[in-house]
Amino acid sequence: MTAAKRKRQDAILELVSTRAIGSQEELRQLLIERGWEVTQSTLSRDMRDLRIARVPTPSGVRYTAGEHSGEEGRAVLSSLLPQLFQKLEFTRELIVVKTFSAGAQPIAEAIDAEADPDIVGTIAGENTVLLICRSEAARDRVSRRLLTLAGR
Amino acid sequence: MTAAKRKRQDAILELVSTRAIGSQEELRQLLIERGWEVTQSTLSRDMRDLRIARVPTPSGVRYTAGEHSGEEGRAVLSSLLPQLFQKLEFTRELIVVKTFSAGAQPIAEAIDAEADPDIVGTIAGENTVLLICRSEAARDRVSRRLLTLAGR
DNA sequence: TTCGCTATCGCAATATTATGCATCATTTTG
DNA sequence: CAAAATGATGCATAATATTGCGATAGCGAA
DSSP: OOHHHHHHHHHHHHHHHHSOOOOHHHHHHHHHHTTOOOOHHHHHHHHHHHTEEEEEETTEEEEEEOTTGGGSSOOOHHHHHHHHEEEEEEETTEEEEEESTTOHHHHHHHHHHHTOTTEEEEEEOSSEEEEEESSHHHHHHHHHHHHHHHTO | OOHHHHHHHHHHHHHHHHSOOOOHHHHHHHHHHTTOOOOHHHHHHHHHHHTEEEEEETTEEEEEEOTTOSSHHHHHHHHHHHHHEEEEEEETTEEEEEESTTOHHHHHHHHHHHTOTTEEEEEEOSSEEEEEESSHHHHHHHHHHHHHHHTO
8 A cells, every 4th residue: 555545545534524525526626626636436446445435315425434444543633623623612521522524423532542531531423522521620621632632 | 105115115224234235236136036126216215215325345335224224314304394493594504493482402403313414513592493504505405405394 | 986286116318436457656576 | 776566546438326207106185
C-alpha cells in the first residue's frame, strides 16, 4: 500500500463520515477539490477496501463508514474534532457534545481511548455525545480541552 | 401498504439477515423459491424502504439490515405528523416546524429515528421543532416530505 | 356492487458501481 | 543500478441498481 493510497483513503473516510455523499462520482469531485485526482474505478476499489456501505434512504443514497472501517490506526481526537465537532454545552458534571451527523460514535470512541481520569464515561447517539465527568472542575477542564482541540 | 408488500418485506429482512446475499437478482431468486414473484425493480424499492445497506467486501458485495430496518420511523412520523403538525417555515438551511401543544418532542424523536442524511440535527421545544439541514437543497427535500406526510 | 382514488408494480431507459486487462509506478533483489 | 516482482490505476465494458411512467390491483365510499 503506497502512501498516496493511504492518504487518499483517509481523506475518503473523513469525507464520508462528515458529509452526505450520494455517489462515487460525487465523492470524486470532492476529492478533486482537495487535490486527489482519481477515477471512479479507483474509488470503487477504495470503497471496497474501506468497507464503506451504501445505504438507500427515503431522500437518496448515502455512504457510511461502519465500525470496520478505521479499525487499523484509530483516529485521534485532535484530528476528529475539527471535522465533526459542532457545539458543546454543559450542566453540572455533564457535557453534551453536538457533532455533525454520524460523528458521535467515532468521537466517543476516541475519547474513551484516551482514558482521561476526568471522564467517568461516555454515551454516544447519532450526533450527540454525553460525557459524564468526575466533577464540575473536571467538566471545566474537559470542555476547555475539547473546544481547543476542535479549534474554537 | 398492502398486506402482500408487508409480508414480502418481512421475508426480505429475514433472508438478508440469514444469508449472504450479493445482488438484488440473487435475492429475487430466493424469493421466487419461496413464492414471491416480483421484479428486481420492486426489490430495489423494498431495499430502500427497509434501508438495507449494500456493503462491499474483499469477498464480494453483501447486503445487511441495520438497526434502522423495518419502517417504524416512517410509520411513526407519518402517523404523528397529520395529528400534530401545524405549520412550517424555513430560512436558509433551517426549518421551523410548528406543532400543536406538546407535539414538538415526539416529532423530533421520530425525525431523529429516521437518521435522514439531509438532516444535521433537531432541537425540540414545547411546540416548535428546529431542523438543521445539510444544505438548502436538503431543506427543500425535507420540507416537501414533511408537508406530504402531514397531508398538506 | 360499482366508481374513483391511491398504492404497487412491471417495463424499459438511465444511472451507478464493479472488474478484466494493459500500463505505469513502486519496491525488492541481486 | 538494473531487472524483476508486486502494487496501483485508467480505460472500456459488464454487472447492478434506480427511476419515470403507464398499467393494474386493492381499498373505501356511496
